[in-house]
Amino acid sequence: MKGKQALxxxxxxxxxxxxLALIAGAxxxxxxLAY
Structure with a gap:
């Protein structure tokens, strides 16, 4: 169970x-585009 929780x-x-990377990129x- 421990391994599955880590996964x-x-x-x-x-x-x-x-x-987060996607939001930052967008x-x-x-x-x-704006500037």
């Missing part, structure tokens, strides 16, 4: 990191 934790962390793109 879940890593998966959620990666998903959160990718989401924001940067919009700023680039």
């Amino acid at each position: 879940w934790f890593v998966g959620l962390w990666l998903a959160g990191f990718l989401t 924001f940067r793109f919009l700023v680039h």
